[in-house]
Amino acid sequence: MFLSLRELVFARGRFTLMGVVIGLISILMVMLSGLSSGLVNDGVSGLKALPVTSFAFNEGTMKDNAFSRSSVDEGQVASWSKADGVENAEAMGVSIVNGTTQTGHQIDLTLFGVTPGGFLTPSATAALSDAAPGDVVLSETARDDGVAVGDTVTLDRSEVQLRVAGFTENQATFGHVDVAYIPLATWQYLAGGQTKPGAPTQQAIDARTDRLASVVAVRAADGATVDTAAADAAAHTMTMTKTDSFNASPGYQAETMTLTMIQVFLYAICALVVGAFFAVWTIQRSRELAVMRAIGAPARFLLGDALAQAAIVLVLFTAIGVAAGLGLGAIMPSAMPFSLEVGPVATATVLTIVLGLIGAAVSVLRVTRVSPLSALGGSR
DSSP states (O other), X not given: OHHHHHHHHHTHHHHHHHHHHHHHHHHHHHHHHHHHHHHHHHHHHHHHTSOOSEEEEETTOOSTTXXXXXXXXXXXXXXXXXXXXXXXXXXXXXXXXXXXXXXXXXXXXXXXXXXXXXXXXXXXXXXXXXXXXXXEEEOGGGGGGTOOTTOEEEETTTOBEEEEEEEBSSOOXXXXXXXXXXXXXXXXXXXXXXXXXXXXXXXXXXXXXXXOBSEEEEEEOTTOOOOHHHHHHHHTEEEEEHHHHGGGSTXXXXXXXXXXXXXXXXXXXXXXXXXXXXXXXXXXXXXXHHHHHHTTOOHHHHHHHHHHHHHHHHHHHHHHHHHHHHHHHHTSOTTSOOOOOHHHHHHHHHHHHHHHHHHHHXXXXXXXXXOHHHHTTOOO
């Protein structure tokens, strides 16, 4: 360790340049982690907030954008309610609409039709009620668009008017669009296409002919295992876990795969850059290493010394890069889907250090093969 520290001080210019590169890679890792988490939250935070274990889609529904393709009836919901191990099963409607606030501001909304008082009802500043079919509860992020409690949102084409009754406690978005929770009966009224301009009335809701929903939201009992294959066969549905259902959100899979590939390439670049640096550094030190071998230094000592240098540089400059990345993340504009979470940032930090060490280890393995005679110009 003493030798590695002396060399770090002696060649501080070279190691600093190497550290700057590692720091820049670390900053990119933190920023990509924030973008990944932000895009996930912006795409599926509404689904993540739901207290469900799985969703049952209509049998044969394509998995891509399955929420907008699927259609289930009351019989399928009832079938799931009777399945062993199921605590709750409720119909849920999902659709994306465009609207305009009373101030003329255009907004996009994902309508989540839920049963008022049911287990899907969100924690919000106001409760949904069948007695107020025109009330909606919006994601708290809708406040950024200037929407306030009591405002009226007029849906495009149908010109149905919905009143903002409250906001959720946390972000609730789907497909990068704010979620609007409405009573399931109102959602069915809107989906049926027999709407009239203005606020929906109870009479119009009761006269609706469409009683379908998009999916069956299922919550398993604590500690219970649901036989989804048997339940699907009985209800003629196909089930996805809540996590798997994220891929049914518009653009989710493509976005996450793209960012994951970028991160993989950055990890590989980190390992290659660190490995290349220590390979060159080891070659330049070949005579010194040969002398140490000649005076009895074991190969494992030299290998440990080289890895200690790599570890010091990686840990120090990765920490600096992560700190800089966190600082940059704190000043990101609110309009950008960016969210710094401990788990992803910690994972990126550990992987940067570990893969860098692996790259260094591979490159300095030549230390164990240094021949004192050949390195000093001697003959065999």
